[in-house]
Amino acid sequence: MWAATLLGMRVLLCPDKFAGTLPAQEVAHAVAAGWREVADGDELLIRPLADGGPGFVAVLADALGGRRVPVPTVDPLGRATTGEILLTDDGTAYLESAQACGLHLLAAAERDPKATTSYGLGLLVTAAVEHGARTVVVGLGGSGTNDAGAGMFAALGATPLDDTGHALPYGGAALAAVAGLDGTPRLRDATLVAATDVDNPLLGLHGASNVYGPQKGATREDVLLLDAALERFAGVLERDLPGCPAGLGALPGGGAAGGLGAAVLALGGRCESGIGLVTRAIGLDAALDAVDLVITGEGSFDHQSLRGKVVAGVAGAARDRGVPCVVVAGRVSTGRREAASAGVTDTYSLVEHFGGEEHGGIEAAMGRPAEGLRALGARLARQWSR
Template structure:
């Protein structure tokens, strides 16, 4: 039997290659003669550069940057032979970079991401692909724009401080983007717009530490900033706050659109890079997964892309996740044959959650063995 293992990371515990390796180890305990194709995936969030580096090769360049609170941090860009540079917002803006008490989307900044993009431009890249996802920010990319030469100003002409809340006072812009004509692409893990009920502040703000009052403040501030960008930044598209993908990474997608860039599916971009279509055409079963299989999983993330492609080929697709909250009917409509939760595997409730967080590789190995017992024609009897 030929099995494709193409998971995303389990955020906070295992990288995508580690997830795939654990499942593969369990499968081989039961059906060692089966052919396993291992193709770890990313959708623009954490692990984006690592997965692409494994698939494309290229040269990784270390870049000194800052984290979401402006503290020194380390980042890198991936430069490939075709003149493309890949950068990852999570390296500079990632929620995992902050301790829980530090998480405040009113104050966090995307400035470090701007330093990564600027480094890619200075290295001569003709195309810069920015992986968006897993961010701690909600500043609509204002920090990134500042690092690229476009500074938001208040009514007195003073530069605004870091953070999304400060944008409530934005009145204009100073400077021009230093991009040297690069083709700028946002690889997004979501299709949410910048503003409104399904926008960056309402949907993702609470995950980053925002309460209800914060969400209302931030959405209003981002609306004001979008108006200023449309008015003062040449080439900014109209209706910026409503464009799909603008809400990615705390609204950084909107900043990339405002700079004349475009949004692409992160999973689609990575899938092409690793040859996912060819792998799907050559297998009998697909196993994918992520840390939490929930309603957001079906809005442009890895699981949605993989399950849809499997469904189109008539292939069964099994999802492994730390937690599963997506309904069976909704999952089936997206192409998911079955879904298994590490929390449930370890007994459910608080004990199961603790085990899933502390022993994810063990659980995935055991689930891999379980799936081999159910699916493989070569399983030991």
């Protein structure tokens, strides 16, 4: 609990990333800088947030400390890139699938979930195990893959094979011919945890291919092919992988990150709420109990934001404590009534700050987000500070 000043406000800044522009830490610091220009005597507590997607490791590193280790890996098309693992003193390693499987690593013309692979994630998991981690927490989100972890299995030492005994090509489409696994995943008894707030199963109308495949470049024909291919792969995993749970294709969370949730479950791991894990790590509940105002935000505050995403969780927790909650976003398309019912007191948009869509506001919001957030931080201080 903080010691409050006599008149100053206590403000909690806990935004998510602004996808495609700024990580959560930079969002929070930009708003804070603007606020301090107007009300430097107020107390600002900066607690950036993430679910399992991009920024997961950086946010946890700020909260938990530990050692960040760079790891050579590959992107969804097998090109060299660098990821990292966060190693903490309790024997836990944290990593994020988006550093190797992220959609942001692909140009628009390269997006094809029939061909993209999770092999790079397997290299990150291997590095965590080789560094002695007893628990490996994998943040899932923002992926450009749809191979149910087949590439990851290959990197861990269990290569998917066709019925002639040859290794399959990478990508979800090749799994239509999967007939078995060659080898056993090398995890050295480490436990895997999938950090995700997606509860979709691997297969079916609400599964990875149907719901998320089109976002990654899949056509309707691709979706049908991929769903059938993942069904075949799930059957092979249940048959050949010791400890794989029955009914893998229908388990909640299995559809996260193109089926990487199912891969973790097949390896005897479990799914856990990504935002829940982060909020515990940063002490969000204690911070909410001690403030007069909460500022959160994300790139696009829309109808999806109120269905289990970071902003909805923060706003609901603030509402339960009777604390006003302000959302700062790149753009806002959620109606005031809907936002208010979720606990949001007011919303501020970078696009509107820069003149609206008809006056180039979108381009300015994408090109100068830190400048706009600083200006909005000053505006918030003028409106809210005592």
